[in-house]
Amino acid sequence: MSYPTASTSSGGGSQGQRDPETYLAQALTSPHLPSELKPFYEAFDRFWRNRLWFQLTRTIESFFAVPASQPFRIDLYEQFVRDFSNKLDPLKHASIAVSVARSYEDPRASIAFLDPLLPTFDKPETREAFVLATMERSHFRLRAGEYDAAKEARDQCEKVLDQLDAVDLAVHASFYRVSGDYYKAKAEFADYYRNSLRYLACVDIEKDLTEAERVERAHDLGIAALLGLSIYNFGELLMHPILDALKGTEHDFIRNLLYAFNAGDISKFQTIIPEMNAREPFLEQNLPSLRQKICMMALLEAVFRRATEDRATLPFSVISKEAQVPIDEVEHVIMKALALNLIRGTIDQPSSVASISWVQPRVLDRDQISGLKDRLSGWSDKVGAMGEFVRSEGRELFVQ
DSSP states (O other): OOOOOTTTOOSSOOSSOOOHHHHHHHHHTOTTSOTTTHHHHHHHHHHHHTTOHHHHHHHHHHHHTSGGGGGGHHHHIIIIIHHHGGGSOHHHHHHHHHHHHTTOSSHHHHHHHHGGGHHHHOSGGGHHHHHHHHHHHHHHHHHTTOHHHHHHHHHHHHHHHHTOSOOOHHHHHHHHHHHHHHHHHTTOHHHHHHHHHHHHTTSOHHHHSOHHHHHHHHHHHHHHHHHOTTOOOOHHHHTSGGGGGGTTSTTHHHHHHHHHHHTTOHHHHHHHHHHHHHHOHHHHHTHHHHHHHHHHHHHHHHHHHSOHHHHTTEEHHHHHHHHTOOGGGHHHHHHHHHHTTSEEEEEETTTTEEEEEEEOOOOOOHHHHHHHHHHHHHHHHHHHHHHHHHHHHSHHHHHO
16 A cells, blocks of 8 residues: 655545544554554544544544655545545644645646645634634745735735634734745844744744754744844844744844944944955845944944933934944934934934934843943932932921
């Protein structure tokens, strides 16, 4: 007896449908069944005969988690699971179907396999299963180059999720991962960055991602943070453990770049440019944009480091020095920061002074938190000194 593999099976169709009892009996006597998989088939037979659907579902999930099961997954579903699929928890059924779809080498075969299942999940009581299956079908559509169809399905699922009160983490993870894949394919860096971080919040990166996947995700997040037009705060990414995946790899310079940008450290950025150009041609192509962005980050850091009273009169000369831009370009840099709502304030052009009243809230790294602590300590000392002054100078007034 031979088993169809992912490379030989075609999408969706059953190949010589047998009843589950016959299928299991033949599978258990087949010389092609690896010994490590035989206990699973024995459990399949036992739970199926006793109609123990919960235990059967758990066993199927455990079977799919074994790498050696990959060539047998399509046949197992078509010859066995399909017979009682209506007995399964819909979300579990959708998850199993997605695992089967991943066994096909051709993404169009995966799409053809999932297509007839979607209507069975498109019901008010099974909306989570519908979103999971639809988003994973969109994953295969992206692989097949069907970007418009993938985006349309993604938007449909977003509306469904907005109407649900509670959503399983696996469903949210699928939605954000595939959404991120779409935005990556379209080079929409800021949207990829946001969706990818949300995806990571839904998974355990040590258990759910391989080492290669962690490195790829960290690399792509770093590129998106650097090139995203609306991203000027890297603190959330810098504090995420996913970034540790880059340590000791050829992409470690990206982590150093992110720290340099977050600190507005133009000098450090300049020292990393040669390695960046050698290892990441895509960043080299966008070097002018990166220079503009780090100048903006230097401005934000210069404002953030200063006490509130010092921000009231910030000379153009200081900004020029901190951001390393010509004095005649300082006003343009400030106006761009105002337009992006990174800061609020006014510009006194005749006096060449900026007055900054607010800077965009940021997720701080440890060094920035330390600086904030020092400023708070200084503020506390000033308040204490003022309190002592009032007590000493206003004693007679208070007595009266």
